Amino acid sequence: MKKLLIILLLAVVGYFLTVSMSNIKFGANRMGDLSQPKTVGAFYLSKTPGELSVANVITAIVVNYRGFDTLGEVSVLFLAATGLGSILYKKKKKGEHIPTVNKPSSALLQAGSKLIFPAILVLGAYVFIHGHLTPGGGFQGGAIIATGFLLMMMSYKDFTMNHSVITWVESLAGITFASIGLIGLIVDHSFLENFLPIGYINDLISGGIIPLIYVAVGFKVAAELSGVLDTLLSIKEK
Amino acid sequence: MVISPVHYIAVPLLAAFLMPLLAKIHRELTRIVPGLVILYLGYVSVVLMNQVMAHGTIVEVIAGWNAPWGINLVYSPFTGFLASMMTAMAFVIWLYSYRFKKVDSQPALKYFILFMMLVTGTIGIVLTGDIFNFFVFLEITAISSYSLTAFYRDRDGAEAAFKYLLIGSFASAFILIAILLLYTQVGTLNMAQIAVRMHDVPTHMKITILILFLVGLGIEAEMFPLNGWAPDAYSQAPSPVGVTFAALVVKAGVYGLIRIIFTLFDVHGAYEYLIVMGAITLVMAELAAIRQKSLKRMLAYSSIGQMGVVMIAFGIGTNEAVFGAIFLMFNHAVIKGLLFMSGSYLVYNTPNKEIQYLSGYGMKMPLISLFFSLGALAIVGLPPFAGFWSKLYILIAAADNQMIGLIALILGVSIVEIVYYFRVVGRLYFGKPSKGSIMQKPTYGGVIAMSLLAIVILVVGFYPDVITPYIHNAADALLDKAQYIHSVLPNADLSQIQNLK
Amino acid sequence: MDTIDYYQIMSIGVYGSAIGLILIGLYAVLMKKHLTKIVIGLSIIDAGINLLFIAIGYISNGTAPIYSSQGIDLVKTGTPMVDPVPQALVLTAIVIGFGVTAVALSLVIRLYRHHNTARIDQIKSLKW
Numbered sequence: 051m052k053k054l055l056i057i058l059l060l061a062v063v064g065y066f067l068t069v070s071m072s073n074i075k076f077g078a079n080r081m082g083d084l085s086q087p088k089t090v091g092a093f094y095l096s097k098t099p100g101e102l103s104v105a106n107v108i109t110a111i112v113v114n115y116r117g118f119d120t121l122g123e124v125s126v127l128f129l130a131a132t133g134l135g136s137i138l139y140k141k142k143k144k145g146e147h148i149p150t151v152n153k154p155s156s157a158l159l160q161a162g163s164k165l166i167f168p169a170i171l172v173l174g175a176y177v178f179i180h181g182h183l184t185p186g187g188g189f190q191g192g193a194i195i196a197t198g199f200l201l202m203m204m205s206y207k208d209f210t211m212n213h214s215v216i217t218w219v220e221s222l223a224g225i226t227f228a229s230i231g232l233i234g235l236i237v238d239h240s241f242l243e244n245f246l247p248i249g250y251i252n253d254l255i256s257g258g259i260i261p262l263i264y265v266a267v268g269f270k271v272a273a274e275l276s277g278v279l280d281t282l283l284s285i286k287e288k
Numbered sequence: 289m290v291i292s293p294v295h296y297i298a299v300p301l302l303a304a305f306l307m308p309l310l311a312k313i314h315r316e317l318t319r320i321v322p323g324l325v326i327l328y329l330g331y332v333s334v335v336l337m338n339q340v341m342a343h344g345t346i347v348e349v350i351a352g353w354n355a356p357w358g359i360n361l362v363y364s365p366f367t368g369f370l371a372s373m374m375t376a377m378a379f380v381i382w383l384y385s386y387r388f389k390k391v392d393s394q395p396a397l398k399y400f401i402l403f404m405m406l407v408t409g410t411i412g413i414v415l416t417g418d419i420f421n422f423f424v425f426l427e428i429t430a431i432s433s434y435s436l437t438a439f440y441r442d443r444d445g446a447e448a449a450f451k452y453l454l455i456g457s458f459a460s461a462f463i464l465i466a467i468l469l470l471y472t473q474v475g476t477l478n479m480a481q482i483a484v485r486m487h488d489v490p491t492h493m494k495i496t497i498l499i500l501f502l503v504g505l506g507i508e509a510e511m512f513p514l515n516g517w518a519p520d521a522y523s524q525a526p527s528p529v530g531v532t533f534a535a536l537v538v539k540a541g542v543y544g545l546i547r548i549i550f551t552l553f554d555v556h557g558a559y560e561y562l563i564v565m566g567a568i569t570l571v572m573a574e575l576a577a578i579r580q581k582s583l584k585r586m587l588a589y590s591s592i593g594q595m596g597v598v599m600i601a602f603g604i605g606t607n608e609a610v611f612g613a614i615f616l617m618f619n620h621a622v623i624k625g626l627l628f629m630s631g632s633y634l635v636y637n638t639p640n641k642e643i644q645y646l647s648g649y650g651m652k653m654p655l656i657s658l659f660f661s662l663g664a665l666a667i668v669g670l671p672p673f674a675g676f677w678s679k680l681y682i683l684i685a686a687a688d689n690q691m692i693g694l695i696a697l698i699l700g701v702s703i704v705e706i707v708y709y710f711r712v713v714g715r716l717y718f719g720k721p722s723k724g725s726i727m728q729k730p731t732y733g734g735v736i737a738m739s740l741l742a743i744v745i746l747v748v749g750f751y752p753d754v755i756t757p758y759i760h761n762a763a764d765a766l767l768d769k770a771q772y773i774h775s776v777l778p779n780a781d782l783s784q785i786q787n788l789k
Numbered sequence: 790m791d792t793i794d795y796y797q798i799m800s801i802g803v804y805g806s807a808i809g810l811i812l813i814g815l816y817a818v819l820m821k822k823h824l825t826k827i828v829i830g831l832s833i834i835d836a837g838i839n840l841l842f843i844a845i846g847y848i849s850n851g852t853a854p855i856y857s858s859q860g861i862d863l864v865k866t867g868t869p870m871v872d873p874v875p876q877a878l879v880l881t882a883i884v885i886g887f888g889v890t891a892v893a894l895s896l897v898i899r900l901y902r903h904h905n906t907a908r909i910d911q912i913k914s915l916k917w
Contacts (some may be wrong), residue, residue, distance in 0.1 A: 056819045057891060060812050067465075067808045070496050071841070074472045077756075077849035081872050089475030091846075091872040093357050099856050107854040107870070111877040116351045119358040122424035123884045124414070126431060129405050130888035133435030136398035137446070137895045185855065189884060210314040210659055217308045224842030232298060233352070240787030243352035278891050282339065282898070420878055426883045434892050436901065446899040449914060453893050454818070457831050460889075461811075464838050464882060471875070472845050 066269040068287045086220050090115075103248040104182045112187065113260045113267075117231070120263075123189075124227060124270055128220065131274045134281050140149040151283075155205045163205040170198035178268030188264040192271025199276040203283055216273045223270035230266075244269040291335045291346045293363040293415055295363060296371060300325050300408040304401050311397045314679040315497035317387055322404045326379045327409075333372035340368045341761065345775040347417070355776045356415065356478035362417040363777060365761035369614070370414045372544060377535040377621050378407040384629055384737040385528035395579045399439060399526075406432040410540040417776055419470065419552075420477045421542065423463055424506065427535060437525045437530075448520035452752055455507055455517045462504030469497050483551050483769065487784040492546065498555055501548045508541030509597065510592045512569040519576075522588035523641065527632035530584065534591045534628060535621040542595060542617065546602050551769055562603030567697060570596030574701045578708045582641045583631050586708060587624070590667070593705070594620045597698060602681045611763040612681030618755065619666070619674045619748070627663040628740040630656045634716075636728035643712055647719025652727055657716045659738045666711040666745050669702060674748040796849060803844045810837030824907040828890060829883045835886040839879045859871035 080089065087093035094111055104110040112120050178191025179182075202209045234243035242259075249256035303325045310317040340346060345354065346363040354360075363371070385403065409429030416422050438449035451697035471477065473493055474485040486494065504766070507514040522530045543692055549558045577589035591680050594616070633656045638645040648659040666673035671679075679698070686694045730738075765771070770785045810833055817830025851871035901907045 053820070056816070059819070060815055063815060064808060064812050066496070067811065068804075070469055070493070071804045071808065073490075074469075074495060074845060076803060076844065077796045077847055077851075079848045079869065080472060081848070090357060090477060091475065091874045095811070095854060095870055105856045107873040107878050108880070109855070111873055112880055114351050115353055115358055116420075116877060118418075119421055119881050120423070121297075121301065122428055123881050125304070125405060125408075126424070126428055126888045128305065128836055128887050129402065129428065129431045129435070130891045132398050132401050132544050133431060133892050134895045135437055135894070136395055136402065137438050137449075139395050139398070139441075162512070173861065187880075189880060221309045223606075225302065227303040228298060228305060232302070235294065235298070238352060239290070240352040241298060241348075241350050260433050275793055282894065311877075390874075412825070420881070424881060424885070431834075431888050431892055434896070438896055441899070446896050446903065448899065450824070450896045453889065454827070454831075455898065457834075457889060457893075461834050461838060465841070467878075468838070468842055468845060468875075471878075477874075737802070 056220045064244050077260070090241040099251055101170050101248075102244070102257055102260065103251040104260055105252050106182055106184065106187075109182045109187050109260060110257070113263050114183075114242070114244065117263070120230065121227060121242070124224060126266060127271060127274045128224060131220070131277050131281075134278055139283060149200065151207055152205060154207045160204045163188065163201045166197050167202055170201070171195055174272065178264055180254070181264040182270075183252060183254070185232070188267030193271075193275060195268075195272035196275030196279060199272075200279050203279065211276060213277070213280075216277045216280075220270050220277070221271040223273065226266040227263055230263055234259070247253070256279065292331065293336065293346060293361040293371075295332045296329055296375075296411045296415060297361075299328060300404050303651060304404055304408075307397060307401050307404075315396070317355065318400055319623045322400045323379070323382045323386065325404065326375060326382055326407065327774050329375045330379055331374075332366075336363055337368055337372055337758070338352050338753070339537050340365050345658070345765070346773070347776050356476050356481035358420045359416070359421050360478070360776065361415045362479075362773065363415060364771070364775070365758070365765040366614070366763070366767075369751065369758050369762040370617075371411050371538065371622060373618055374407065374411050374414070374536050377625060378532075380625065380737045380740055381528050381531050381535070381682075383733040383740075383776065384527075384531065385508045386733040387524070388734070389676065399436070402432045402436050402439075403532070406529075407536065407580050412542040413528070414543050417479050419467055419482065422479075422597045423460070423467060423550075426463065426540075426544070427460060427708070429540060430508075431522070431530075433533070433537060437521045439529065440524070443524050444520075445524045448517070452517040452521045455514065455581050459507035459514075462500045462507075466497050466500035466504065467559055467731045469493065469500070471745050473497075478776070479547070479552060480568055480773045480780065481574060483773055484777065484780050484782075486552065487607050488552055494553065495553060498548070498553050498558060502558075502561070505544045505548065506565070508537070509599075510538055510541065510569070510595050511545075512572050512592075512596075514673035515569070515592050515775060516574075517578075518592055519585045519588040522591070523582060523584035527628060530588075530632070531625050531628045534587075534624040536596055539592070539617055539621060542598055542602075545599075546766065550766060551604075559603045559605050559626055562599050562601075563694070565603075566596045566603055567694070568596075569593070569599065570697070570701055574704045578704055581643060581721075583635045583646070583712065584628075585765050586643070586712075587627055587631055590705065590708075591620070591624050591701070593701065594624070594667075597679075597682065600694060601685065604682075604685055604691065604694075605767075606680055606685055606689065606690065607763055607767060609685035610766055612678055612685055614679035614759050614762050614766075615681060616675075618759070622741050622744050622748075623663050623675055624709030626659055626738055626745065627667065629738050630659040630663065633728055633730050633734070634660060637726045642662050643715065646712065646715050648721025649717075649719075652715035655735070656730060656738075660716065661713045661740055661775040662742055662745060664713050666749070668705045668709055670780050672749045674745045674752075676749065677752045695705070792870050797891070804841070807840040808845060810840060811832070813837075820910050822910050824900060824909060828855075828893045828897060831893065832886065832890055835882070835890075839882055839886075841874045842879045842882065846872035848872065859913075 060065045082088050083094040085095045096111045098107045176192045177186035178188045181187030231242040235241045244258035246258040248258045254286035348361040350359045410711045412425035434449045435455045442609040473489045523678045573589045573593035580586040635641040666675040796853040814833030816828045855872040
C-alpha cells in the first residue's frame with residue numbers, strides 16, 4: 051500500500067517536472083542581445099572583459115557580481131565543519147590518537163600516495179591561483195587539495211591532521227575574505243567592491259581583488275574539507 | 289565607516305571566522321563576543337530605523353553593481369522592522385544562553401558560532417533583495433538549525449535533527465527548482481526585476497513556480513501538513529535554540545512566503561490559499577496542542593497555531609489585517625520567547641518534560657511561574673497584555689471583510705488555547721505539591737532576559753502606541769509593491785504593476 | 790542530419806536524465822530503510838537539480854564562457870557563449886549540498902552510535 055502511494059507520488063512529481071521542462075526549449079538562446087543586455091547572463095558576458103578584465107566569466111560572477119553568495123557559501127562550509135564538530139563532539143584525552151583506518155594499507159599504496167601527494171597539492175594550488183583565467187577556482191582547487199589529504203589518511207594509519215593549523219588556516223582565510231569586502235565598503239562605499247587596479251585580461255595578476263579572494267577561498271575550502279574528512283574518519287568505534 | 293545594512297551580515301560573519309582564534313586567547317571570549325556583536329547590530333538597527341522612518345527605504349548595493357545586475361539589500365520599513373526585532377530577540381536569547389548550564393558542559397565555542405550564524409542567516413533572509421541570495425541564507429539558517437537541534441547528546445536530538453534535515457532538504461530542492469524555472473522565464477534573479485517581468489510570464493508557468501515556492505517555504509514557515517519536524521526540533525533542541533526557532537527562524541520562513549506572494553507574484557488565488565492553509569494549520573495545531581503531555585511540545589504546537597493566525601491575517605491582505613499580522617509576529621516572538629524560556633526552567637528536571645509533574649511549582653519557583661503565567665495570559669489575547677491588541681486588529685480586519693467564519697474560527701480556537709494554557713497555570717498554583725523534585729535555579733542572564741521580555745509585554749500591552757507607528761509603516765511598505773520596485777529600480781516601468789489588494 | 794532533430798534528442802536525453810536522477814533520489818529517500826542510503830538519495834536529488842541547472846544555461850553550439858586572449862571581440866561576432874549564471878549558481882548549490890550531506894552523515898554516525906543500528910524502522914523516535 052505504502053509502495054503504491056510512493057510510486058504514485060513519484061509519477062506525479064515526474065509528470066509535473068516533465069511538463070514544466072517541456073516548455074523550456076533546450077539550447078535556445080534566452081539571454082538575448084549582448085550589446086544591449088536585458089538579462090543578467092548577457093550583462094555579465096558583455097561587461098566582464100572590459101570592466102573587470104577577468105577571462106573566466108563564471109569566476110567573475112562567483113567572486114564579484116555575486117560575491118555575496120560566495121561569502122554565504124564559504125560560511126555554509128564553515129558551519130558544516132563547526133556543526134560536525136559539535137554533533138560528533140567527544141572529549142579527547144590528551145595525546146590520544148584515533149587511527150583513520152583500521153588496517154595498514156599495502157606498501158605499494160603507501161609509496162604511491164606519498165609520490166603523488168605533492169603533485170595533488172600543486173595541482174590544487176594551480177587550479178585556485180588560475181581561477182580567473184582557466185576553468186576552476188577556489189572551490190575546485192580546495193576540493194582537489196582535500197582529496198590529497200584524504201588519500202594520505204586512507205593509506206597511512208598514523209597520518210594526523212594538525213587541528214590547530216586547520217583552525218588557523220580557515221580562520222585567517224575567512225577573515226581575509228570578509229576584510230577585503232569591508233575594505234571595499236570603506237574605500238568605495240560598497241561591500242566587496244573592487245578597489246585594486248584591474249590590469250590586463252589573461253594576465254596572472256589581473257581582475258583586482260578577484261584572484262586574492264579566490265586564493266583565500268581555496269585555502270579555506272581545502273582546510274575545511276580536510277577537517278571534515280578527518281572528523282568523519284577518526285571516529286572511535288565504540 | 290557609514291552604518292549600512294550590510295553590517296548585519298558582514299560583522300557577524302567576520303566575528304564568526306575570528307572566534308576560533310579568540311577562543312585560543314581566552315575561553316570566556318567565545319561567550320562574550322557574540323553578545324557584543326549582537327549589541328552592535330542593535331546599534332545599527334537603531335540608526336537605520338531612524339533613517340528609514342525619516343527618509344524611506346534604503347537600498348544597499350553589493351560589489352558596486354546596481355540592481356538588477358548585482359545583489360542588493362533592501363532595508364524598507366517592513367524588512368527593517370523585522371531585522372530589528374530579530375536583533376533584539378537575539379540579544380535577549382544570548383543573555384539567556386550565557387552560562388546556560390547545559391551549554392557549558394558541551395563545547396560552548398561551537399554553540400555560540402552556530403547561534404550567531406543562525407541569527408545572521410535569518411536576518412539575511414529578511415534583508416536580501418535577490419532570490420538566489422535568499423536561498424543561500426535559507427541554507428545557512430537551515431544547516432545551523434540542524435546542528436543546534438542535535439547539540440545535546442543526552443536526548444533524542446539527533447533523531448529530531450535528522451527529521452528536520454530530511455524535510456528541510458526537500459524544501460531546498462523545491463525552492464531550487466522554482467528558482468531555476470523562474471530564471472528561465474525572466475532571465476534575472478533580482479526580486480524587483482522579477483516582479484516587473486512577472487507580467488509577461490505565461491500563467492501556467494507562473495502557477496507552477498508559485499506552487500514550488502509555496503511548498504518549499506511552507507516547510508520553513510511550519511505550514512500544515514509540512515510541519516512534522518517542528519515539535520520534535522523544538523522539544524529536543526537546547527531551550528535557547530527552541531526560543532530562536534520560535535522567535536527568528538519561523539519568522540524568516542513566513543517572511544519568505546509573504547515576500548513571494550505579495551511582491552514577486554501577481555496571482556489572485558494565492559491569498560485565498562494562505563487563508564485556507566492558515567486555517568487548517570491553526571485548527572490542526574491547536575487540537576494537537578491540547579493533547580500534548582510534554583510542556584515543550586505543547587508550546588511548539590501552540591507556536592505553529594499562532595503562525596496559522598499570522599498566515600490568515602496576511603491572506604486577508606487589507607492594510608489593517610497586515611498590520612495585525614505584523615503586530616502578531618512581534619508579539620509572538622516576545623511572548624513565545626518568554627513562555628519557552630520560563631517553561632524550560634519549569635520542566636528542567638521533570639521526566640520527559642511532562643506537565644503533570646508541575647503541581648505546586650508556583651510556590652517553589654515563584655518568579656519563573658509568574659513569568660510563565662504572564663506569558664500564558666498574554667498569548668491567549670487577554671487584555672491588557674500585548675497579545676490582545678494584535679488579535680483585536682486581526683478580528684476587526686476580518687469583520688471589515690465580512691469573514692464571519694474566520695472570526696468564529698479564531699475565537700473558537702482561542703478558547704482551546706485558554707483551556708490548555710490555564711491547565712498548566714492552574715496546576716502551577718493550585719496543584720498539590722509533589723515531594724522530592726529538584727528546582728533548577730535560573731542564571732542571572734536568564735532572569736534578566738525574562739524580565740526584559742515581561743516588561744516589553746506589559747509596556748506594549750498598556751501603551752501599544754510605542755510600537756504601532758513602526759508597524760504601520762511596515763504594513764504600508766509591504767503592501768506598496770510599486771514603491772518597493774521603484775526604490776530598487778528607479779527606472780523601471782511601473783505601468784504593468786498592480787496591487788492586488 | 791537535421792539540427793532541430795538533434796537538439797530534440799539532446800533535450801530528451803539531458804532533461805530526461807536530470808528528472809530521472811531526481812526521481813531515483815526521491816525513491817531512495819522514501820523507500821529505503823537504511824539511513825546512509827537515504828542520505829545518498831538526497832545527494833542524488835541534488836545532482837539531478839544541478840544537471841537541470843546546467844542544461845537550462847546551454848545555448849546551441851555554445852562554448853564555455855571563458856575569454857581567450859584573442860577572443861575579446863567575440864562579444865559581437867562568432868560563436869555564442871553559454872549562459873554563465875546557472876553555472877555560477879550550480880557552484881553555490883554544490884557547496885551547499887556538500888554541507889548538508891556532511892551534517893546528515895554526522896547525524897547518521899551519532900544515531901548509529903546511540904542505537905547500534907542505522908535502520909530507520911528500528912529507531913523508535915524516527916517513526917512518524
